[in-house]
Amino acid sequence: MKKWIALVVVLALALAGWIAAGPFLTVNAIREAIAAEDTAALSEHVDFPSVRRSLRAQVEDALARKAGIDGEGTFGALALGLVNSAAGGIVDVLATPAGIGAVLQGRGLIHRISGGGISEDDPYAHQPPSDPLRDAKYRFESPSRFTATVLTADGDPVIFVLEREGFGWKLTDIRLPLKALLAGTG
DSSP states (O other): OHHHHHHHHHHHHHHHHHHHHHHHHHHHHHHHHHHTTOHHHHHHTBOHHHHHHHHHHHHHHHHHHHHTOOOOHHHHHHHHHHHHHHHHHHHHHHSSHHHHHHHHTTOOHHHHHTTTTOOSSOTTSOOOOOOTTTTOEEEEEETTEEEEEEEOTTSOEEEEEEEEETTEEEEEEEEOOTHHHHTTOO
């Protein structure tokens, strides 16, 4: 009887260890997918519809605050519609495997367009991405919610939220440092 109890305890500890190690294994898999520039592998670890909804809400809110739109009246409704349209375009770029890879690498869209990461010696040579989560700070918010926080070049935090789905973990939310976008609003 003692052997069965010991076996159950060992299995419970192994299961708890697997669940506790899960987000770290997922973060490592995301890191490897970005380093290999493998969007299919990245897609296995990211819940894109959830990330897209979250990013859209954040960007819409930030753009509306920046524009000072209250949504009242015909002009407010028209302006809010334009903001929502602009936010949709931004989110469509960000909420893709390549866009999330760029965010994880700390590169903005403008940085990518302007040629950031191009070698001075050979401008046509492809530069592999750096380790995006090298200095991340990790934290369990609950048994089924885990965060990895990375600082941008400006020192602003980008928080990647992973949630447990059964025995696996997926990236479900990215909290962007939108205060930089809001800077200068009065």
